[in-house]
Amino acid sequence: MKIKVLLFLLSIAFTSNAFASTNEHLNATKMIKTDSLLRHTVFFKFKEGTTPEQIKKVEDAFSALPSKIEQIKGYEWGLNNSPEGLNKGFTHAFFLTFENEEDRAIYLPHPDHKAFGAVLTPYLEDVFVVDYWTQE
Structure with a gap:
């Protein structure tokens, strides 16, 4: 027992x-x-003949988004400087940080994001986007 x-x-x-x-x-x-953080990465390839002034207009418009859309928790951007030559004409990289997928879902159709798209579209040859959750 x-x-x-x-x-x-x-x-x-x-x-x-x-x-x-x-x-x-x-x-x-x-x-x-x-x-973890949700990263939204965007890469631009501009049309041949796009002037430096037009590109600056796009850079400034994108850089204004974090002050207009509160869901963007982090922002950085830069120009390609890889010596490998594998960028396939993509010159600009933009990284936005969101706390969650709901914030990204608010950002994507946001009127200020759509207005940025109107500034970008005339000069854009190609774009690719990769979103990911950060890993350690």
Whole structure:
């Protein structure tokens, strides 16, 4: 009888430990998601003949978006300077940071984002976009 009680108590202890480990794993997964950032990366290739002044107009218009759209939590941009020659004509890289997919969903159809698109479109030959959650 004592052995049965001891086995029963041990099985409860193991089961409790298994649930605790599962909860810790779930909390760790949520923490990673909370600590991650959503990056929205945009790369531009301008049409041949686009002037430096026209490109500056696009740069300034894009750089104004973070002050107009509160969901943008981080912003940076730069010009390609890779020595590899693999940029396929893409010269500009823009990185926007969002806290979550809901903020990005507000940004995409936002009137100020659409107005930026109207500034960009006449000069744009090609664009590609990659969004990703940051990883450690």
